[in-house]
Amino acid sequence: MNLKSMALCCGFTLSLAGCSALPAVTQPTPATGKEPAQEVAEQAAPLPAAGTSARSPAVAALLSKARSERQDGQPEKATVTLERALRIESRDPELWLELAGAAYEKEDFNASAEFAARAGRLAGNDEALRRKAEKLGRAARLQIE
Amino acid sequence: MVWQMDRAITKAFEGRRWDVPAHVYAQPLELYEGRQLGIGELEAALVQLGYRKRAKADAPGTYARSRAAIELMSRPFRFWDEAQPALDAFVRFDNDRIASLQNAARRVSVPILRLDPLLVGSLFPGVVEDRLVTAPDEVPELLRVSLLVVEDRRFFDHFGIDIRGIARAAWVNIKTGQLRQGGSTLTQQLVKSYFLSNTRSLRRKFTEAIMAVLLERRYGKDELLNAYINEIYLGQDGARALHGFALASRYHFGRPLGELDISQVALLVAMVKGPGFYDPRRHPGRALERRNLVLAQLAQAGEISAETAAAEKKKGLGLASKPVRGASYYPAFMALVRNQLATDFDKADLAQAGLQVFTSLDPLAQLRAERALSEGIARLEKTVPPGLEGALVVTSVNGAEVLAAVGGRDPAFDGFNRVQNARRPIGSLIKPFVYLAGIESGRYHLASPVEDAPVSLPQESGEDWAPQNYDKQFEGMMPLVRALAESRNLPAVRLGMATGVERVVSVLNKFGLDKNVSPFPSVLLGAVEMTPFEVAQLYNTFANNGSKTPLNTVRFVLDEQSQPLNRYALKLSQVSNPADVVQINAGLLTAMRRGTGKSARSRLPVGLEVAGKTGTTDDLRDSWFAGFSGDRLAVVWVGRDDNAPAGLSGAAGALTIWADLFARLPNKSLALDIGGSLRATWINYQSGLESDPDCGDTVPVPVPQEISLVAERGCEPGNGRGIGERALEWLKGKIG
Numbered sequence: 001m002n003l004k005s006m007a008l009c010c011g012f013t014l015s016l017a018g019c020s021a022l023p024a025v026t027q028p029t030p031a032t033g034k035e036p037a038q039e040v041a042e043q044a045a046p047l048p049a050a051g052t053s054a055r056s057p058a059v060a061a062l063l064s065k066a067r068s069e070r071q072d073g074q075p076e077k078a079t080v081t082l083e084r085a086l087r088i089e090s091r092d093p094e095l096w097l098e099l100a101g102a103a104y105e106k107e108d109f110n111a112s113a114e115f116a117a118r119a120g121r122l123a124g125n126d127e128a129l130r131r132k133a134e135k136l137g138r139a140a141r142l143q144i145e
Numbered sequence: 146m147v148w149q150m151d152r153a154i155t156k157a158f159e160g161r162r163w164d165v166p167a168h169v170y171a172q173p174l175e176l177y178e179g180r181q182l183g184i185g186e187l188e189a190a191l192v193q194l195g196y197r198k199r200a201k202a203d204a205p206g207t208y209a210r211s212r213a214a215i216e217l218m219s220r221p222f223r224f225w226d227e228a229q230p231a232l233d234a235f236v237r238f239d240n241d242r243i244a245s246l247q248n249a250a251r252r253v254s255v256p257i258l259r260l261d262p263l264l265v266g267s268l269f270p271g272v273v274e275d276r277l278v279t280a281p282d283e284v285p286e287l288l289r290v291s292l293l294v295v296e297d298r299r300f301f302d303h304f305g306i307d308i309r310g311i312a313r314a315a316w317v318n319i320k321t322g323q324l325r326q327g328g329s330t331l332t333q334q335l336v337k338s339y340f341l342s343n344t345r346s347l348r349r350k351f352t353e354a355i356m357a358v359l360l361e362r363r364y365g366k367d368e369l370l371n372a373y374i375n376e377i378y379l380g381q382d383g384a385r386a387l388h389g390f391a392l393a394s395r396y397h398f399g400r401p402l403g404e405l406d407i408s409q410v411a412l413l414v415a416m417v418k419g420p421g422f423y424d425p426r427r428h429p430g431r432a433l434e435r436r437n438l439v440l441a442q443l444a445q446a447g448e449i450s451a452e453t454a455a456a457e458k459k460k461g462l463g464l465a466s467k468p469v470r471g472a473s474y475y476p477a478f479m480a481l482v483r484n485q486l487a488t489d490f491d492k493a494d495l496a497q498a499g500l501q502v503f504t505s506l507d508p509l510a511q512l513r514a515e516r517a518l519s520e521g522i523a524r525l526e527k528t529v530p531p532g533l534e535g536a537l538v539v540t541s542v543n544g545a546e547v548l549a550a551v552g553g554r555d556p557a558f559d560g561f562n563r564v565q566n567a568r569r570p571i572g573s574l575i576k577p578f579v580y581l582a583g584i585e586s587g588r589y590h591l592a593s594p595v596e597d598a599p600v601s602l603p604q605e606s607g608e609d610w611a612p613q614n615y616d617k618q619f620e621g622m623m624p625l626v627r628a629l630a631e632s633r634n635l636p637a638v639r640l641g642m643a644t645g646v647e648r649v650v651s652v653l654n655k656f657g658l659d660k661n662v663s664p665f666p667s668v669l670l671g672a673v674e675m676t677p678f679e680v681a682q683l684y685n686t687f688a689n690n691g692s693k694t695p696l697n698t699v700r701f702v703l704d705e706q707s708q709p710l711n712r713y714a715l716k717l718s719q720v721s722n723p724a725d726v727v728q729i730n731a732g733l734l735t736a737m738r739r740g741t742g743k744s745a746r747s748r749l750p751v752g753l754e755v756a757g758k759t760g761t762t763d764d765l766r767d768s769w770f771a772g773f774s775g776d777r778l779a780v781v782w783v784g785r786d787d788n789a790p791a792g793l794s795g796a797a798g799a800l801t802i803w804a805d806l807f808a809r810l811p812n813k814s815l816a817l818d819i820g821g822s823l824r825a826t827w828i829n830y831q832s833g834l835e836s837d838p839d840c841g842d843t844v845p846v847p848v849p850q851e852i853s854l855v856a857e858r859g860c861e862p863g864n865g866r867g868i869g870e871r872a873l874e875w876l877k878g879k880i881g
Binding site: 045046047048049050056057058060061062077079080081083084086087088090091099110111114115117118121122124 | 175177178179180225226254256257541542543544546690692712714715716717718719723731734738754775776814815816817818819820821825838845846847
């Protein structure tokens with residue numbers, strides 16, 4: 001298998017997993033003028049960069065459960081639900097943002113700031129989400145000081 | 146004299162109060178569309194949970210299976226966050242994944258379903274060893290009755306000793322001139338078992354009798370009978386003594402006590418008289434004969450009918466095909482649970498009756514980890530002398546939950562638990578910390594040139610320390626990424642000395658090592674001892690890009706009324722700049738693609754990206770590997786308990802076991818968070834100069850945005866072609 005078919009295969013596997021593979025955030029896959037041996041292809045394959053994924057029904061259901069728990073004034077319950085969702089998908093920035101919000105409501109500002117920072121780092125191209133995370137992180141840090 | 150005995154026996158009894166133990170559960174299996182889970186795996190999990198297979202799943206705890214689907218009805222269960230009623234579900238599979246999850250009756254999609262969690266054991270405050278223990282309400286009536294009929298008919302009438310029984314025994318003893326019959330009550334047998342003495346002296350018997358009377362004065366008959374059921378010695382499994390009927394049932398029949406049939410209960414009761422003499426595996430004839438005698442006694446006493454007794458006598462011994470040691474017996478994991486509870490709970494809380502402990506144990510991962518370690522060690526022993534041991538710990542990356550822990554090649558042996566107790570030098574596992582300290586200092590990045598050349602350091606002893614590379618060669622200048630991926634010793638020592646050993650030690654401490662390390666230069670090559678558990682903590686912080694989460698085995702503890710007592714919430718603290726840590730992770734990924742971890746490729750699924758590091762110590766004493774994918778991390782140690790050379794490098798030993806395990810675990814590929822302050826580029830693997838990826842021997846690396854790299858002559862990145870042009874060319878190649 002050469003580099004090109006490997007890259008294609010990776011994308012295919014991802015979409016089977018219910019995630020749509022966005023193009024790598026960093027570098028496009030390069031053209032190869034030759035057919036390198038598999039080993040060389042693996043060695044020089046681009047770095048596996050994080051992409052964003054479509055949300056699975058399970059995670060979507062847990063996220064909406066957590067949101068209504070927060071609305072009902074039960075941030076602790078929401079936290080438990082979000083941790084359950086994060087065990088399924090740990091790279092979904094929305095989950096981290098909700099978790100940061102629930103921690104803020106529990107007045108656990110240290111945790112809130114950490115979770116918000118994680119949300120921001122995973123936000124990728126989602127600028128709106130990144131801004132929300134930064135805002136919440138600032139608010140939490142203000143409370144710490 | 147008597148008060149001393151009273152104190153001794155009360156202490157023994159109180160130390161092992163079995164009334165209602167804390168139940169320990171594994172994590173519940175979550176079913177949802179897209180989950181990586183084969184149909185065989187779900188069926189195995191259901192069988193382990195004791196679900197019965199039927200033509201149709203029509204009652205809680207039943208399932209039906211077709212070629213590519215399972216229909217099941219879950220058991221109602223009170224989880225920490227909600228009570229879940231019995232739910233029916235129709236699960237379709239495709240290629241070892243759940244293709245769809247529906248409500249069985251209405252065929253409506255269900256987003257997610259939790260199965261009731263597997264009960265994996267019980268915990269007792271103040272008791273060091275771990276046992277399978279039965280609460281009074283779990284003891285089958287037949288067992289209670291049989292014990293009374295066979296061992297002590299007047300149990301509910303006597304006061305600890307049975308005068309009539311003694312008189313009869315004494316008569317037999319006088320007649321034969323030997324001490325042959327005991328006439329011991331259940332209470333006396335219990336006392337005897339607490340003090341583990343087999344001497345048959347009269348003095349001994351006298352003490353036992355007094356203690357039995359003392360015990361009876363303090364405790365009720367039901368309490369005593371239950372203690373007996375949990376305490377009595379029922380045989381030997383190598384070095385492990387089998388105490389209690391629940392454990393004996395699991396060991397001999399592979400089933401919980403409550404599921405035994407009459408002949409099986411009778412066999413266990415038959416063994417009380419002489420567990421070695423009537424061992425059903427070593428002496429099946431004798432055991433069968435005595436079992437049938439017990440059945441006859443039961444019929445005689447009117448506890449079972451004569452017809453039932455006749456039918457049961459015709460049955461074989463009903464033993465499991467081989468003794469069941471593993472499956473529901475996880476000593477290394479349970480030890481972690483006990484540790485965590487002991488540090489976070491005060492004794493009063495733990496002593497409360499009926500606690501429910503919900504852990505992160507993943508039974509499927511545990512089973513695979515056990516197999517990977519024992520099979521791996523057996524395989525390695527084809528090339529090196531026998532006597533190897535090992536330890537393995539598996540965690541999730543996010544949340545840092547311990548999913549599996551194996552304390553030795555015989556996973557069910559509750560002896561030396563190497564996960565927490567094998568303290569060994571970590572060798573090259575230290576290198577990522579050395580290079581991270583360098584990168585954090587701001588003086589290095591992955592493309593920085595480092596020198597693989599001899600180095601000599603004066604020591605306090607006056608002699609010089611001149612470390613060597615593993616291959617005793619010197620390769621000269623190379624980029625940092627290659628020095629890390631190929632685990633060169635001399636560049637690590639040079640860079641570590643330039644950065645300062647204290648800084649390396651401080652990285653260890655902030656990543657989660659909770660002890661003082663003296664900053665000697667030898668630390669740079671891993672002359673620091675750690676347990677596999679400690680290594681897992683440190684590498685977990687790498688896997689989380691410098692965000693530390695304490696390793697966790699317990700999620701929730703509920704009291705008897707299912708009210709939360711304690712919850713271990715997700716905690717994290719960013720202890721290092723993610724951009725610095727991502728560079729190291731890229732180095733560890735390179736180690737797996739083309740460095741010291743390369744040989745794992747053949748064992749791992751194609752396309753699975755992982756990062757990891759081998760560790761080898763002097764004279765090949767310790768073989769280590771620590772590595773992670775996007776969502777799983779495992780640390781493997783292989784060596785010998787007496788610290789003699791194992792004869793294995795990290796790559797030849799621990800790595801093979803790690804790779805076998807990762808090939809069998811559901812895994813997500815590692816993805817590097819390259820954004821913000823990093824950019825990805827290609828450099829020449831030998832020179833470290835920036836290069837077009839297709840020009841020469843190149844390797845992709847993330848480097849800080851602000852760094853401008855010198856280009857390799859003749860291999861300038863892009864070769865004048867724009868990124869868009871290259872992407873287009875790639876696409877054309879794809880179509881063509």
